[in-house]
Amino acid sequence: MTGYGAVPASVGEPAEMWRFGTRGKGLRDSVIRALTKQLAGRTGLVSFAGGMPSPLTFPDAAVASAFEAVMRQDSKAALQYGPSDGYPPLRQWIAESLSSASVSIGADQVIVTSGSQQGLDLLGKVMLDATDTVAVETPTYLGALQSLGLYATGFLSAPTDGLGIVPAAFDALLSRASGAGRQCKLLYAIPTFQNPTGRTMPLSRRTELVTLCARRRIPIVEDNPYGELDHEGRRHVPLLELGEGNVAYLGSFSKVLSPGLRIGYVVAPRPLARKLELAKQASDLHTCSLTQRLVFEIVRDGFLAHHLESCRALYGANAKAMTAALARHLHGLAEWAEPSGGMFLWLTLQRGLDATALLERALAANVAYVPGAPFYADSPDHRTLRLCYSTAQRDSIETGIAALGRVLKESTDAIHHSSTPGRLA
Amino acid sequence: MTGYGAVPASVGEPAEMWRFGTRGKGLRDSVIRALTKQLAGRTGLVSFAGGMPSPLTFPDAAVASAFEAVMRQDSKAALQYGPSDGYPPLRQWIAESLSSASVSIGADQVIVTSGSQQGLDLLGKVMLDATDTVAVETPTYLGALQSLGLYATGFLSAPTDGLGIVPAAFDALLSRASGAGRQCKLLYAIPTFQNPTGRTMPLSRRTELVTLCARRRIPIVEDNPYGELDHEGRRHVPLLELGEGNVAYLGSFSKVLSPGLRIGYVVAPRPLARKLELAKQASDLHTCSLTQRLVFEIVRDGFLAHHLESCRALYGANAKAMTAALARHLHGLAEWAEPSGGMFLWLTLQRGLDATALLERALAANVAYVPGAPFYADSPDHRTLRLCYSTAQRDSIETGIAALGRVLKESTDAIHHSSTPGRLA
Numbered sequence: 001m002t003g004y005g006a007v008p009a010s011v012g013e014p015a016e017m018w019r020f021g022t023r024g025k026g027l028r029d030s031v032i033r034a035l036t037k038q039l040a041g042r043t044g045l046v047s048f049a050g051g052m053p054s055p056l057t058f059p060d061a062a063v064a065s066a067f068e069a070v071m072r073q074d075s076k077a078a079l080q081y082g083p084s085d086g087y088p089p090l091r092q093w094i095a096e097s098l099s100s101a102s103v104s105i106g107a108d109q110v111i112v113t114s115g116s117q118q119g120l121d122l123l124g125k126v127m128l129d130a131t132d133t134v135a136v137e138t139p140t141y142l143g144a145l146q147s148l149g150l151y152a153t154g155f156l157s158a159p160t161d162g163l164g165i166v167p168a169a170f171d172a173l174l175s176r177a178s179g180a181g182r183q184c185k186l187l188y189a190i191p192t193f194q195n196p197t198g199r200t201m202p203l204s205r206r207t208e209l210v211t212l213c214a215r216r217r218i219p220i221v222e223d224n225p226y227g228e229l230d231h232e233g234r235r236h237v238p239l240l241e242l243g244e245g246n247v248a249y250l251g252s253f254s255k256v257l258s259p260g261l262r263i264g265y266v267v268a269p270r271p272l273a274r275k276l277e278l279a280k281q282a283s284d285l286h287t288c289s290l291t292q293r294l295v296f297e298i299v300r301d302g303f304l305a306h307h308l309e310s311c312r313a314l315y316g317a318n319a320k321a322m323t324a325a326l327a328r329h330l331h332g333l334a335e336w337a338e339p340s341g342g343m344f345l346w347l348t349l350q351r352g353l354d355a356t357a358l359l360e361r362a363l364a365a366n367v368a369y370v371p372g373a374p375f376y377a378d379s380p381d382h383r384t385l386r387l388c389y390s391t392a393q394r395d396s397i398e399t400g401i402a403a404l405g406r407v408l409k410e411s412t413d414a415i416h417h418s419s420t421p422g423r424l425a
Numbered sequence: 426m427t428g429y430g431a432v433p434a435s436v437g438e439p440a441e442m443w444r445f446g447t448r449g450k451g452l453r454d455s456v457i458r459a460l461t462k463q464l465a466g467r468t469g470l471v472s473f474a475g476g477m478p479s480p481l482t483f484p485d486a487a488v489a490s491a492f493e494a495v496m497r498q499d500s501k502a503a504l505q506y507g508p509s510d511g512y513p514p515l516r517q518w519i520a521e522s523l524s525s526a527s528v529s530i531g532a533d534q535v536i537v538t539s540g541s542q543q544g545l546d547l548l549g550k551v552m553l554d555a556t557d558t559v560a561v562e563t564p565t566y567l568g569a570l571q572s573l574g575l576y577a578t579g580f581l582s583a584p585t586d587g588l589g590i591v592p593a594a595f596d597a598l599l600s601r602a603s604g605a606g607r608q609c610k611l612l613y614a615i616p617t618f619q620n621p622t623g624r625t626m627p628l629s630r631r632t633e634l635v636t637l638c639a640r641r642r643i644p645i646v647e648d649n650p651y652g653e654l655d656h657e658g659r660r661h662v663p664l665l666e667l668g669e670g671n672v673a674y675l676g677s678f679s680k681v682l683s684p685g686l687r688i689g690y691v692v693a694p695r696p697l698a699r700k701l702e703l704a705k706q707a708s709d710l711h712t713c714s715l716t717q718r719l720v721f722e723i724v725r726d727g728f729l730a731h732h733l734e735s736c737r738a739l740y741g742a743n744a745k746a747m748t749a750a751l752a753r754h755l756h757g758l759a760e761w762a763e764p765s766g767g768m769f770l771w772l773t774l775q776r777g778l779d780a781t782a783l784l785e786r787a788l789a790a791n792v793a794y795v796p797g798a799p800f801y802a803d804s805p806d807h808r809t810l811r812l813c814y815s816t817a818q819r820d821s822i823e824t825g826i827a828a829l830g831r832v833l834k835e836s837t838d839a840i841h842h843s844s845t846p847g848r849l850a
Contacts, residue, residue: 017644017671018697019610021576024551027703055501063504067492076480079488079683114539118709125575126449147707150550151446185444219442246442258504260714272443278452282571284543288713289685 022130023150030142031374035359039368046400048387049368051195051343053255055391057311059298063258066297070290078290084281085273086112086265087292093300094251094265103241109267111276112287116225116250116264119276120144122283123186123221123248123266124151126275132185133177137165139375139384141195141223144188155377156184162337164191164201167208174216184218192236193226193342196375196386200340203237210242223250225264226342228308231316234340245269253295255343256308261291315343318389321397329405333412343390346372348383349408352415355385358407367403447555448575455567456799460784464793471825473812474793476620476768478680480816482736484723488683491722495715503715509706510698511537511690512717518725519676519690528666534692536701537712541650541675541689544701545569547708548611548646548673548691549576551700557610558602562590564800564809566620566648569613580802581609587762589616589626592633599641609643617661618651618767621800621811625765628662635667650677650689651767653733656741659765670694678720680768681733686716740768743814746822754830758837768815771797773808774833777840780810783832792828 032049039047070078085091091110098105113119120143128134128151135156136144145155156177159169174184189209191201201209213220222239230236240249252264266276280286322345323338330336334347347369349355356371372384389397457474464472495503510516516535523530538544545568553559553576560581561569570580581602584594599609614634616626626634638645647664655661665674677689691701705711747770748763755761759772772794774780781796797809814822 017642018552018694020697020700021550021552021554021557023554024700024704027551027700027707029703033706052506055505058501058504060496060500060504063500064492064496067489071485071489075485075488076483077685079483079485079685080480081477081679081684114709114713117707121708125446126452127443127446129446129448132446143707143710150704150707217442254506259506260502260504262709262711262713269443272445275445275449275452278454279449279575281458282452282542282568282575283546283708284539284687285568286687288539288687288716290716291713 026150030146031356032142032370035368035370038363045363045366045368046392046396046403047368048389048392048400049370050388050391052388053259053311053343053390054314056314057307058258059303059307062298062303062307063294066294069297070293074293078293080289082286082289082292084286085277086110086287087289087296089300090292090296091265093296094267098238098240098249098251098267100241105267106270109270109273111266111268111273111280112292113264113266113280114262114284114287115254115259116223116252116266117143117147118283119250119264119266120147120221120223122276122279124148125279125283126272127186128152133182135170135174135184135187135218136377137189137194138377139196139372139380140188140377141190142374144223145377148188152185154182156182157377157379158187162199163205164194164199165189165205165209167205167212170209171212171216174218184216186221187213187218188221188223189239190223190226191239192224193229193339193344195226195342196344196370196372197346198339198342198344199337199346200236206237206239207242210239210246214244214246220247221250222247225250225252225255228256228304229312229315229343230341231312231319232340233309233312240267248272253299256304256311257295257298261295263287263291263295312341315341315390318392318394318397319345321394322387322389322392322401325398325401329402330408333405333408343388345387345389347385347387348381349385350412351383353408353411354382356382358411361407361411362404365403365407367400367407369404451575455571456781457567457795460793460795463788470788470791470793471817471821471828472793473814473817473825474795475813475816477813478684478736478768478815479739481739482732483683484728484732487723487728487732488719491719494722495718499718503718505714507711507714507717509711510702511535511712512714512721514725515717515721516690518721519692523663523665523674523676523692525666530692531695534695534698536691536693536698536705537717538689538691538705539687539709539712540679540684541648541677541691542568542572543708544675544689544691545572545646545648547701547704549573550704550708551697552611553577558607560595560599560609560612560643561802562614562619563802564621564797564805565613565802566615567799569648570802573613577610579607581607582802582804583612587624588630589619589624590614590630590634592630592637595634596637596641599643609641611646612638612643613646613648614664615648615651616664617649618654618764618769620651620767621769621795621797622771623764623767623769624762624771625661631662631664632667635664635671639668639671645672646675647672648675650675650680653681653729654737654740654768655766656737656744657765658734658737665692673697678724681729681736682720682723686720688712688716688720740766740815743817743819743822744770746819747812747814747817747826750823750826754827755833758830758833768813770812770814772810772812773806774810775837776808778833778836779807781807783836786832786836787829790828790832792825792832794829
């Protein structure tokens with residue numbers, strides 16, 4: 001038996017045979033991937049490192065009834081090839097759910113994707129060339145940097161504060177970039193309960209940003225996986241409603257139903273939607289016929305309204321538990337804003353502390369987080385880190401944050417000692 | 426209410442806002458897509474234009490039992506995010522099913538994809554730059570031209586005969602291309618029951634081809650969706666077993682279980698498998714957790730052995746019915762080879778007939794096929810067309826082929842008349 005991969009030297013080693021392209025060479029393991037693998041199977045550790053919705057929110061019973069209904073009504077179609085742009089009733093439902101008094105979305109503007117991550121990939125594929133520059137928030141979703149970074153190599157990191165992109169500063173940055181010959185091709189933004197920071201742009205700033213981008217003719221890709229997870233159930237106006245043809249919108253059922261079903265969607269102006277449909281066909285023909293029907297069967301009669309209440313209640317309670325624990329254990333060691341929705345909380349450690357460097361100690365103390373650095377397109381703030389509160393048990397939150405507090409306290413003490421003349425930490 | 430897509434002229438039309446990249450500009454509707462849309466909802470027409478497995482082969486009952494088992498044992502994991510490379514037990518099963526006396530595949534060489542179409546996309550993403558040249562069979566799978574063509578713009582159309590690529594002629598072509606400065610980066614081939622021609626390479630030629638590619642250091646992408654559909658159940662040795670590290674293999678459950686579940690896979694040498702895993706993560710994070718488990722639950726205990734017998738029997742009988750009808754109605758009007766597996770039959774019309782030009786007349790006569798031209802990377806043979814016999818009813822095959830025969834007969838008569846001096850057809 002010959003081991004696959006072993007090639008006689010005379011015909012060349014496999015590594016020599018398989019010469020990767022530019023994109024292939026650039027693909028690297030991320031810090032988060034490495035961390036996830038390191039944590040897999042570890043027990044006794046409290047992890048705030050994930051980015052997953054709580055399995056407590058997964059609607060097992062609704063999935064089971066939907067499966068029965070789909071197979072009874074439509075089993076052959078659910079198992080057959082389907083259209084590249086998606087299952088028509090689901091596209092219609094999505095279009096209606098996004099239409100409002102101020103915007104009217106047609107089903108022909110909706111392309112169903114394998115999660116909204118695929119929407120990013122398709123947009124990159126259709127819109128970007130290697131020499132293009134994409135503007136992103138500071139910091140931003142790592143998966144967008146990875147996905148769009150395979151198509152365009154330049155990022156412009158838009159200045160932000162606790163309320164998201166600062167329009168005037170972004171405008172000035174665009175002028176400087178343009179002066180240096182870099183035109184911005186797209187803006188990618190997560191205006192509501194952003195990953196990783198949890199922050200949300202207020203309406204006035206959304207309007208300013210959309211106006212600025214329209215004036216500069218920069219189309220916006222709005223990613224909105226967390227928009228319905230306001231802990232108090234408040235509605236946040238998507239840029240899509242303000243953007244008038246200047247916004248492509250990425251939505252997902254991953255955070256509100258189940259990520260394992262991989263059902264997301266892109267809503268785009270019609271000429272772009274047609275290109276995305278063709279790119280979707282070339283990429284994987286179409287999204288799973290069965291799971292598209294499952295999701296439609298679940299949501300068609302208003303299931304989400306009640307279901308979202310329980311998601312919001314769980315995440316709101318977890319967020320409160322985490323901020324209370326932070327106040328108890330990290331007072332003076334870090335700063336944070338209380339999240340009002342989504343799944344994430346962003347910490348900025350006090351001066352002198354480095355979240356990447358401290359991760360090993362945190363893991364030794366049985367608590368995990370994601371260092372903030374990988375979320376920056378450039379110039380990372382090494383004092384930042386992301387905590388995810390969606391999946392943790394309430395008592396684990398207390399244990400984990402207490403452990404994190406001890407690690408930070410010890411490290412702070414070590415800094416102070418080492419900075420005292422004549423003493424070594 | 427503002428119609429989404431309508432932008433005040435002062436801030437630029439959407440079409441102006443959304444400037445597509447090179448790939449986006451190049452994406453065009455295919456003849457097959459246009460045809461599929463034209464046929465949708467038409468009744469009374471016999472279509473041999475599809476490329477879908479018969480819904481009669483879909484294992485509804487097995488899918489339903491698998492769903493029950495998965496949800497009972499593992500519902501939360503089936504609805505949660507999963508690893509980018511796929512569900513480990515399914516990867517293990519795939520590795521074992523492909524291992525033989527002559528090749529040993531590890532689960533770490535398997536990446537589960539959303540159909541094997543996505544395997545093509547990931548390979549293109551990782552391996553190809555815009556200036557690269559990819560060799561393909563003459564003709565080849567249109568979806569591969571579309572998918573790989575988004576990453577590499579040059580194709581080399583390898584000379585073929587009824588048994589697939591002719592190694593000596595391919596070698597000569599590679600020398601000429603190389604002399605003109607075009608190095609071939611990859612060979613994409615479907616050696617078994619090819620789409621569109623239905624032909625299969627004999628073992629001797631497979632060995633020659635693999636040896637030739639190894640000598641020239643050209644890695645092979647072997648696409649094998651139909652390999653298990655030999656009408657008599659014969660086994661065809663995949664290039665993977667002969668290639669020793671020089672072959673990436675695309676497999677799929679689409680033609681043997683259900684295409685709607687979108688479960689395919691790539692098997693690759695380890696360094697390439699790691700790159701594909703990262704490209705998969707950037708593309709859509711991972712393939713559906715639920716449907717991966719459904720497929721594993723169905724196939725784990727040997728379901729396919731018995732199931733494939735019924736698929737083979739159905740397709741074999743349909744192929745026989747079609748070749749019998751062709752002999753009755755197309756004698757002297759076209760040539761074809763009797764297929765021994767898969768879903769397709771390839772027709773070459775007699776001199777003077779053009780399959781693209783005749784399609785309208787065929788549709789008017791209530792029979793549909795796919796013209797052969799779009800399957801050629803260059804210099805199409807306009808006399809060719811593809812017939813799919815998997816989904817047609819036995820009596821429709823007779824009706825449809827008879828109609829096609831009448832259309833060809835009338836057109837042939839018209840040619841003969843028009844070539845008679847002094848007469849107009």
